[in-house]
Amino acid sequence: MSLDTINDVPLLVMKRGGQAENVHRGRISIVSAIDGQLVYSCGDVQAPAYVRSTAKPVQAMASLLDGTAQAYGYEERHLALMAASHRGSREQIATLEEILSLTGIDEEQLAIQPTLPVGRQARDEYIAAGGKPRKLLHTCAGKHLGVLAWCKLKGWPMEGYIHPDHPAQQAILSFIKSWAKAEKEQVTLGKDGCGFPVAAMPLWKLAFIYGRLANPDLAENQDEGAIARTITQAMNAYPNHVEGHNRLASLLLSDPNVVAKSGAHGVFVFGLRREKLGVSITVSDGAEIAWPHIVKAILKRTGGVSDFTMQKLDEVFPSEFLNDTKEIAGQWKALFE
Structure with a gap:
């Protein structure tokens, strides 16, 4: 994949004194959860994107x-917590420690x-409070614990559970492909920040995954x-368990109509x-600061959240x-229709 093959377009501008200061480029795909048909696109939605931590609910499944x-x-x-990118709050860590107790997994077994x-x-x-670094504080600890407990239950090796050839990772990749209804040639693998294999697939397939998650009856x-x-x-x-207080995904998950990550x-x-x-949505420069304003612009056009949720997002x-x-000092403005 070369940079020339990705048709990223301007999605959001930050203006200061009436002049553009920053422009965030990227791509947007909106699809039907029923059949995956494209409802709206901005940029090249056939180009791949890594699923990264948006895959966690499907990995848990x-x-x-x-x-x-x-x-x-x-x-x-x-x-x-198994679907989470936790921030390390006391409540999140207490729940992770409960998982250790329930499963009998030793924290040191985390890779x-x-x-x-x-x-x-x-x-x-x-x-x-005098706390020291520990593995449970890693933002992906819940996902790792879930997979280790699964290995224990299945009798799979606990060592090497993050490697692509491990039975757990083979099963996860197969299920992600199946849930996305992706062909083999549409999926490539990289390595995620926490050591897991991470799939890349056409951006519209990520939208389809979450359309299906939000509509399991289909x-x-x-x-x-x-x-x-x-x-x-x-x-x-437990929206604040999934990410954290005032995180965009957690605010959206507080609305019963939305599944977000x-x-x-x-x-x-x-x-x-x-x-x-x-x-x-994928933002080319990786800037999280752009997400909320892009998401708000989409929701104001499509609906999907309550007035209370939209007010909270604006706040x-x-x-x-x-x-x-x-x-x-300035304003954010969406650049897509």
Whole structure:
């Protein structure tokens, strides 16, 4: 894949004093959850994008289909952490420690390295209390714990569970392809930040994945539909477990009509239940600061969230931004129709 093959287009401009200061380019795809038909596109939606952490609910589904929730007594808060990119809050870590207790997994079995909370407030509080780096504080710890517990249940090797040839990773990749209804040639593999293999596929396929997650009744396989409903209901029940307070995905998950998740380096995806739509966005420069304003512009055109949710999005991510003296310094403006 070369840069020349990706037709990224301007999506968002930040203006200061009436002049454009930053322009964020990228791509948008909106598809029908029923058949994957393209409803709207901006940029080349056939070009690939890495799923990154947006894959976590589907990765969790692969293990849940083998009965891990029943075997270990998982409750909704545990399932939400398995689909999470947690920020290291006390509530999130307490739930992860419950998963350790339920599964009998040793924290040292996690392949990730010890770290500090990724959330600024959580990190400051943790350090002030004398906390030291630990593996459970890694933003992907829930996903890793879920897979390790699955390996234990299946009798698969606990060592090397992050490698592409491990049975767990083979099963996960197969399920992601199946849930996306992607052909073999549409999917390539890279390595994610936490060590897992990570799939890249056409951007519109990411939208289709989340359209299907938000509408599990459309699944041809009833067991898969039931598991999709279980994991997404857990995400809606514990939105702040999935990411964190005032994170875009968590704010959207607080609305019962939405299933949402962010991924690193620019990818954001959500599904709408009533509208039976999936939406995928990728921002070329990987800037998370652009997501909320792009998402708000899409929702204001398509609907899909309550007035309360939209008001909360406008409150947390206002279109006008202030400087350090609390004066309006500029505005965000979407550039797509």
